[in-house]
Amino acid sequence: MSVKQAVLGLVIERPGYGYELVQRFEERLGGWRASKTAVYPALLRLHASGAVQRRADSSAHRNVTWYEATDQGRSEFRAWLRTAPELMPMRDEMYVKIAFATVDDLAFLIEQTRQQEQLCLDRIDRLRGASPESDQLANPDVDWRAIGQAWLLRTEVAHLATTIEALQDARDLMKAAICRERSAG
Amino acid sequence: MPALLSLDGVCKTHRRGRHANVVLDRVSFHVGVGEFAAIFGRRGAGKTTLLRIAAGLDAPDAGRVTLDGRDLLATGRRRRLDGLPDGIGWLVRSGPLTRSMPMLDFVAMPLLERVPHREARRRAGAALERATAGALVDARWPELSDAERVLVALARATVRRPALLLADDPTAGLGTREREIVLGLLREATDENEMSALITVPALPDVLRAHRVMSLSGGELMEPTRQRTGDHLVVAADRRESV
Numbered sequence: 332m333s334v335k336q337a338v339l340g341l342v343i344e345r346p347g348y349g350y351e352l353v354q355r356f357e358e359r360l361g362g363w364r365a366s367k368t369a370v371y372p373a374l375l376r377l378h379a380s381g382a383v384q385r386r387a388d389s390s391a392h393r394n395v396t397w398y399e400a401t402d403q404g405r406s407e408f409r410a411w412l413r414t415a416p417e418l419m420p421m422r423d424e425m426y427v428k429i430a431f432a433t434v435d436d437l438a439f440l441i442e443q444t445r446q447q448e449q450l451c452l453d454r455i456d457r458l459r460g461a462s463p464e465s466d467q468l469a470n471p472d473v474d475w476r477a478i479g480q481a482w483l484l485r486t487e488v489a490h491l492a493t494t495i496e497a498l499q500d501a502r503d504l505m506k507a508a509i510c511r512e513r514s515a516g
Numbered sequence: 517m518p519a520l521l522s523l524d525g526v527c528k529t530h531r532r533g534r535h536a537n538v539v540l541d542r543v544s545f546h547v548g549v550g551e552f553a554a555i556f557g558r559r560g561a562g563k564t565t566l567l568r569i570a571a572g573l574d575a576p577d578a579g580r581v582t583l584d585g586r587d588l589l590a591t592g593r594r595r596r597l598d599g600l601p602d603g604i605g606w607l608v609r610s611g612p613l614t615r616s617m618p619m620l621d622f623v624a625m626p627l628l629e630r631v632p633h634r635e636a637r638r639r640a641g642a643a644l645e646r647a648t649a650g651a652l653v654d655a656r657w658p659e660l661s662d663a664e665r666v667l668v669a670l671a672r673a674t675v676r677r678p679a680l681l682l683a684d685d686p687t688a689g690l691g692t693r694e695r696e697i698v699l700g701l702l703r704e705a706t707d708e709n710e711m712s713a714l715i716t717v718p719a720l721p722d723v724l725r726a727h728r729v730m731s732l733s734g735g736e737l738m739e740p741t742r743q744r745t746g747d748h749l750v751v752a753a754d755r756r757e758s759v
Contacts (some may be wrong), residue, residue, distance in 0.1 A: 448731060448738055455729050456740035488724060496558060499733035506734065 338373040339400065339408050342383050346399035349374065359480070374398055382407055423494075429501055434512050437505040444498040444505075451491045451498075458488060517548030520712045521570060521680055526579035528565055539565045540576070541735030547680065552706040552713045554723040557732035563716035564684050566732065570714060571682050572601045583680065598626065605678030605711075607686050609669050611657030619644065619660075620653040623672045640675055647671040647701060663694035670701065674711065681705075683715040699725040 341347065341355050353370045377383040382404030386397040400408075425447060432440055528540040539562035547553045557563045568574040569581060572588040581588040583603055600606055612622045624633075624640035631639070644650050649667040652660065660668065666686060673681055681702070687695040702713050703725040715726075723729050730739040 445736075445738070449741065452729065452731060452738055452740045453742075455723075456742065459724055459726065459729065484724070489719075492556070492719060495556070495731055499558065499561075499731070503734055 334369040334373045335376055336408065336411055338370055339377055339382055339404055342377070342398050343400045343405055343408055346386070346397050348388075348395040348397050352398070360483070377404065425498070425501075429505075434508060437509055441502055441505050441509075444502045448495055448498045451495050455488060455491055458484060517551055519546035520549045520551075520584055521547040521714065522580075522582045523566075523570065524580045524582075526566075526569060526576045526581065528562070528569065528574075528576050530565075538735045540569070540737075542579070543732075543735075543737045544579075545730060545737060545739060547712050547714050549679075550706050550709040550712060551728065552703050552726045553715075553728045553730065554726035555714070555716045555730050555732050555737070556723060557716065557718070559718065561732045562735065563732055566737075567682050567684050567714070567716055571604055571606055573599055573606075603679040605673040605676060605681045607666075607669050607673040607681065607683035609665060609686075609688075611665065615658055616656055618654050618656065619649075619668050622657070623668065623675055626672060626676055640671070643671040643675040644668070646674070646705070648697070662689050663691070663697070666690065666694070666698050667701075670698065674705070677710070679711055681711055681713045683713070685716050685718060687717065696725075699723075 337356065337360055338352060341352055341359065347355060349371055352374070356370050374383065378385060378398070381401060383398045384401050386399060388395055388397050425443065428436075428440060428443070523546070524544050526540050526543045527538075530537045530539055543566065545553075555563055555566065565574070569576050572581065572583075575589055583601065588601060598606075612625075620637055620640050623643055624636040627636035627639055641650070641653060644653060644667075647667045647670045649664065649671055652664060652668060655664070657665070657668075670683075670686070673683070683702075686702075687698055690698065702715065705711055706713050706727070715723075717723050728740065730737055732738075
């Protein structure tokens with residue numbers, strides 16, 4: 332999975348130019364921690380492979396390059412959508428640190444769990460309020476995009492919640508390990 | 517946003533024999549007027565202890581709790597029969613002892629201390645309406661679904677029009693849709709500036725409606741960076757040194 336498919340999805344939804352696509356990427360997939368700067372290289376790769384085509388637009392006194400999906404791009408995207416995805420691996424730096432830490436490192440790692448928890452809370456703080464109203468989702472006329480967007484938000488928050496719990500759990504265990512060490516010494 | 521509820525350096529330790537468990541360690545935060553705040557934490561993290569102290573039902577070992585600038589535990593502060601100070605509502609999810617009691621009377625009960633029966637019933641009807649449970653005035657507790665019970669409990673907790681509503685895990689056992697309704701009602705009530713709310717939750721996706729989400733673990737309360745005051749940062753630095 333790369334940013335490439337996400338950018339192709341955006342261009343298929345409607346053609347766009349670089350900056351506008353970066354904004355839409357953030358709006359539609361804000362929870363995904365992919366870098367916004369990855370959108371431009373993805374566009375270049377999609378263009379090189381023939382999945383999107385460029386269209387210069389100098390109307391309204393603006394000189395921007397628009398990107399639109401080609402038939403090849405649309406069919407590649409459909410094929411990707413229907414292929415089973417891989418399970419996301421756990422590759423957070425914190426897991427590796429905790430796995431290889433010695434008791435002497437734990438005080439530093441405890442502080443790092445607090446910093447990470449703070450980042451999670453700040454992230455939740457930014458996501459709050461972005462969820463569509465429940466009444467809106469219960470409306471039979473609501474389109475799938477709004478439901479998908481709500482699901483994405485919930486999933487992101489659930490992921491952050493799990494991360495916070497894991498960090499708190501690690502902190503409790505590390506504090507207990509330090510206490511044991513002190514009483515043994 | 518002016519502060520309605522303030523906790524400053526609140527500490528609480530539960531002792532059982534020689535064993536001491538630090539539940540709250542210098543916890544400081546405030547809930548603003550019209551704010552809907554949520555505390556997230558695992559089972560046993562101290563959420564209920566914190567909420568009971570915020571309600572003035574339990575005293576902290578150290579620290580200060582104020583509601584609207586006044587000490588919550590000050591002697592002479594007027595209390596209701598249920599032990600709550602004026603201005604605080606507590607959402608309790610248990611029903612009446614008399615199983616045949618209509619929900620209108622159940623919701624009206626907290627008012628009877630100070631309000632005539634007829635007026636209490638009128639206000640109870642309005643509270644049920646606000647909680648989208650107007651249809652349940654004649655219903656009996658055993659007939660209600662879990663979701664309906666929460667709505668009735670919400671009506672009962674807010675019938676005295678408290679400035680602050682406290683609720684310990686109000687969405688436990690509810691389906692996604694029911695949870696959204698209950699949390700949506702809380703958000704609506706706070707947005708209209710009728711009251712502030714402080715709730716605890718064991719699952720974060722439920723708190724997207726809240727204005728602010730804090731986490732509680734190992735006695736430490738954390739909140740988003742934009743909310744932290746200088747005092748909190750000092751406390752955090754102290755704690756770091758003591759691990």
